[in-house]
Amino acid sequence: MSRADRAPLPPDRRGVVGVRGPGAATPHRATGPARSGATRGRAVTRTLSEDPLGGTVCRTVLPSGLRVLTEAIPTMRSVSFGIWVAVGSRDETATQSGAAHFLEHLLFKGTHKRTALDISAQIEAVGGETNAFTTKEYTCYYARVLDEDLPLAIDVMCDLVADSVLDPTDVETERGVILEEIAMHDDEPGDEVHDLFNRAVYGDHPLGRLISGTEETVTPMTRRQIQNFYRRRYTAPQIVISAAGNLDHTTVVRMVRQALRGSPLETGPAAPAAPRRRTPSVRTRPPTTLVESKETEQAHVLLGCPAMDRLDERRFALGVLNNVLGGGMSSRLFQEIRERRGLAYSVYSYASQYADTGLFAVYAGCAPGKVDEVLDLCRAELARTAADGLTEAELARGKGMSKGAFVLGLEDTGSRMTRLAKGELLYGTVMPVDELLARVDAVTLDEVNDLAADLLARPMSLSVVGPFGDDDFTS
Numbered sequence: 001m002s003r004a005d006r007a008p009l010p011p012d013r014r015g016v017v018g019v020r021g022p023g024a025a026t027p028h029r030a031t032g033p034a035r036s037g038a039t040r041g042r043a044v045t046r047t048l049s050e051d052p053l054g055g056t057v058c059r060t061v062l063p064s065g066l067r068v069l070t071e072a073i074p075t076m077r078s079v080s081f082g083i084w085v086a087v088g089s090r091d092e093t094a095t096q097s098g099a100a101h102f103l104e105h106l107l108f109k110g111t112h113k114r115t116a117l118d119i120s121a122q123i124e125a126v127g128g129e130t131n132a133f134t135t136k137e138y139t140c141y142y143a144r145v146l147d148e149d150l151p152l153a154i155d156v157m158c159d160l161v162a163d164s165v166l167d168p169t170d171v172e173t174e175r176g177v178i179l180e181e182i183a184m185h186d187d188e189p190g191d192e193v194h195d196l197f198n199r200a201v202y203g204d205h206p207l208g209r210l211i212s213g214t215e216e217t218v219t220p221m222t223r224r225q226i227q228n229f230y231r232r233r234y235t236a237p238q239i240v241i242s243a244a245g246n247l248d249h250t251t252v253v254r255m256v257r258q259a260l261r262g263s264p265l266e267t268g269p270a271a272p273a274a275p276r277r278r279t280p281s282v283r284t285r286p287p288t289t290l291v292e293s294k295e296t297e298q299a300h301v302l303l304g305c306p307a308m309d310r311l312d313e314r315r316f317a318l319g320v321l322n323n324v325l326g327g328g329m330s331s332r333l334f335q336e337i338r339e340r341r342g343l344a345y346s347v348y349s350y351a352s353q354y355a356d357t358g359l360f361a362v363y364a365g366c367a368p369g370k371v372d373e374v375l376d377l378c379r380a381e382l383a384r385t386a387a388d389g390l391t392e393a394e395l396a397r398g399k400g401m402s403k404g405a406f407v408l409g410l411e412d413t414g415s416r417m418t419r420l421a422k423g424e425l426l427y428g429t430v431m432p433v434d435e436l437l438a439r440v441d442a443v444t445l446d447e448v449n450d451l452a453a454d455l456l457a458r459p460m461s462l463s464v465v466g467p468f469g470d471d472d473f474t475s
């Protein structure tokens with residue numbers, strides 16, 4: 001297992017083997033008919049767009065409520081196929097902590113048709129790859145294969161998601177694997193500081209817990225608990241299937257229905273997707289400092305505050321602000337702390353957005369003796385940006401970084417598959433590429449500076465991993 005979105009994004013995923021999750025842009029708020037479902041007993045298909053930078057995007061809602069989205073790109077020779085479930089670690093109770101991640105592991109251990117070896121060997125025999133990852137709000141299972149092998153990928157992936165055995169022996173075996181994964185994570189302070197920061201901001205709320213759970217929650221977790229979580233949460237209206245590459249939408253839908261035939265995911269009665277508000281409402285903690293004392297050669301610090309949710313219209317301005325402040329080698333923080341002063345090898349800012357909340361934070365890794373100076377510089381830059389804002393030149397650069405990163409991130413089928421699924425699953429619609437670029441272009445200097453004045457002046461929480469004690473830092 002490794003984290004999917006590595007720096008400059010915070011670690012937010014736990015995977016079976018190790019996955020670099022394909023990037024995706026932030027689509028816009030769900031509106032109008034994009035949320036319409038299938039007519040009882042009949043699938044409903046719509047063409048969403050014909051993008052000049054990609055291909056035709058189509059969407060089908062099956063009678064069960066399961067949604068299938070594809071992007072046909074005839075110039076590709078591969079296809080990425082994913083099954084996305086609107087269930088993550090924030091959907092767990094305290095005693096279930098780690099259940100979504102545990103289940104993700106177990107679904108690869110075998111079905112009534114295939115053993116664990118069959119699942120991996122059949123995909124690898126055609127040169128494909130398959131993996132999965134769990135986040136706080138969703139879980140993804142995906143495969144990437146040659147276009148001619150798409151029928152195999154669909155059959156294997158639908159089988160493992162819809163018909164896992166959850167054998168008791170496999171539960172015990174995988175429990176040991178997950179406990180080793182948790183122990184490995186404890187040996188990675190650069191990752192641990194992000195989890196510590198989540199706890200500093202969200203406390204005991206599910207967003208503040210580890211995606212993997214802890215030794216205390218994973219060790220006593222029973223097969224029955226995991227199976228109940230599986231059957232209650234993995235329902236058709238909670239699932240989006242997406243695929244991108246050299247494919248035909250109608251054929252993909254037909255193959256998906258065939259692969260799921262007889263399972264509740266294909267035949268179950270349609271019902272609306274459970275709204276995210278059913279999980280506990282978010283209550284962030286007052287500004288908090290958490291220190292994990294470890295004898296490390298490098299100190300890891302994270303300074304930040306709660307921010308806006310993913311539907312907030314200011315998210316485009318936030319992307320521009322983040323780019324200028326700490327999003328690259330030309331950013332203010334990088335230039336000041338690394339280039340001019342040589343105080344840290346890695347320094348960056350990032351924003352995380354969820355259904356009803358978000359985070360903005362600055363990370364730095366430096367020698368323990370330089371922590372105070374680095375934190376002072378970070379605080380000073382945040383205060384300066386809040387007070388004085390950006391320049392026109394910085395605004396233009398921040399926009400260019402956002403647009404370039406988005407378009408360059410669509411150069412493979414995996415990122416396009418991910419964009420479809422996240423758009424549908426998290427926003428209820430897939431924003432066309434040109435529209436998203438236009439939204440970035442429309443950001444004004446006043447919008448960014450107003451956001452900076454609001455966000456960067458907020459009281460900050462701090463998390464630290466390194467050779468320190470609780471009394472070495474104050475909020």
